[in-house]
Amino acid sequence: MIKKLQRKFIMITMGSLALVIAILLGSINAINLYQMEKKINGAMDLLIENQGRFPQFERKKPPQMEPRSGFKMDEETPFETRYFVVEVNEDGTIRTIDTSHIAAVSSEDAKEYGNKVIESGKKKGYKGIYKYAVGEQSYGSIIIFVNCKNQIQTAMLFLITSVIVALINYLLVFILVYIFSKKAIKPVIESMEKQKQFITDAGHEIKTPLAIISANTDVLELTSGENEWITSIRNQTNRLDKLVKNLLILSKMDEANVNMEMKTFKLSQMVQEAADSFEAIAETQNKKYIMDIQPGIDFYGDESSIHQLVSTLLDNAMKYSDEEGTIRISLTSSKKRIQLEVYNTTEIIEKENLNKLFDRFYRADFSRSRETGGYGIGLSIVDSIVKIHHGKITVKSTDEKSISFTVILSN
The missing domain is CATH 1.10.287.130 (Signal transduction histidine kinase, dimerisation/phosphotransfer (DHp) domain)
Incomplete structure (x- = not known):
């Protein structure tokens, strides 16, 4: 129980931290990409305004130095920015090509890039490592392609570095949380x-x-x-x-201190014997009692506790089924899964309270539980038995006039 509580504390703490780190990493890298895009867009807008060239930088009179979408020109900007220009006539044919500001692209390559942009009809986007923007001109349009290889590499390096740093810190926090978790709880x-x-x-x-x-x-x-x-x-x-x-x-x-004698036993036979003991009770109460137990099923576990589980579920069904109602117990096995189901008709039951049935001392109908001698603790024991055997128990009501408990065990 203590280890389970400790694991739950660590999972909640580390899950919350992982969410915070993911949001922080996403925000930082998104802002970084946004700033990069703003600077590139500013440079491209300036090139479009000046027909594919940067204006001459003047230190005393620099109107172009005013920030443009995060872009600020200086004397190094024309030499740092690698770009090529494709001018297009109104009929969609290429007018001129300028590759004098880039060494990695030939005129033929530039022509091919230009034709792809013309065919796409888009005004902005990426073609490989080149970001392009289309601007209207008197003769038609101009397409500016800017080499973003360095910016992309820088953004990727920043992303990888931030992720690695975050993972290292996450691991360190996990170690600290693991060490001090017992002290915390x-x-x-x-x-x-x-x-x-x-x-x-x-x-x-x-x-x-x-x-x-x-x-x-x-x-x-x-x-x-x-x-x-x-x-x-x-x-x-x-x-x-x-x-x-x-x-x-x-x-x-x-406390996991209950004596369990784990062994392989005949589950079908045990369930049949437990179910047979309730048949006479069902007859005296004029209730329809159905047993559908698949023979030949064996199970590895504690026979006495599983017997208590079956008896408790059937006793619960007998107590809370309506007058002349129906009770059904079924046991089936498929591959490595064993399913035990106990079903009974009942008076109107609220679906939202079904999960509370496994809470200790919870009783859906207090007055009736008092009459039948129930304390609201039997299903808590059933839940504990199922967990000890690493199984799963669920409860459902499809029509609010019947209830079904299903136990899944691994064979």
Whole structure:
């Protein structure tokens, strides 16, 4: 239980941290790309305005130095920017090509790039490592291609570096969280331990007065004969004794201290025997009882606890099924999966409260549970048994007038 709580604490902490890091990384790299795009767009807009050339830089009178979408020109800009220009006539034919500002692209290559842009009809975009923009001119249009190889490499290097740094820090935080997680949940662990110890101690202490009350009841019955008061005392004593036993069982299961004799046993035969014991009860209550148990199924686990699981689910179905209702138990096996299902019709049940049925001391119908002797603890024991066997239990109601418990076990 403590290890499970520790794992849950680590998972929540590291999951939250991973989300924060992902948002932070995404934001930083998105801003970096946005700034890069703004600078490239500013340079391209300036080139379009000046027919494919950068204007002469003037230190005293620099109107072009005003920021353009994050771009600011200086005396090095014409030498740092690698680009080529394709001028296009109004009829879509290429007018001139200028590759004097780039060494990696020939006139034929520039012509091919220009024709691809003309065919696409787009005004902005990328062709490989070249970003292009189309500007309107008096003779037709001009296409500016800017080499973005360095910017792309820089952005990728920044992305890779930031991811590596984030992963290293994430790993360091994980190590620290793992080391100090026990200390962080120590108050919770201490509270749980005290609660378990209290249940165990109280359970054992209550057993003694219960035994005395039961013995005194027997003496009263022998001396004065059976009457309704003695019967009531015996019934309440039995109920309290059962509650104490169930609380002790739950406490041991929480501590993983319950004695489990794991072995392969005949599951079909055991389920059949447990189901047969409820057949007479169903007949006396005029309820339709259906058993659909596939023979020959074996299972590796604790036979007594699985028997308790089946009996509890059937007892629950008997108690809470409607008058002259239907109860069905089925056991099937396919490949490596065993499915046990207990179904019963019932009075109207609220779907939103179904998952609460496994909570300790929760009862969907308090008054009826009191009449049937239920404490809302049986399904909690069933849930614990299933978890110990690494299975899964679900509950569903398709029409709000019936309920079905399904247990999945690995064979």
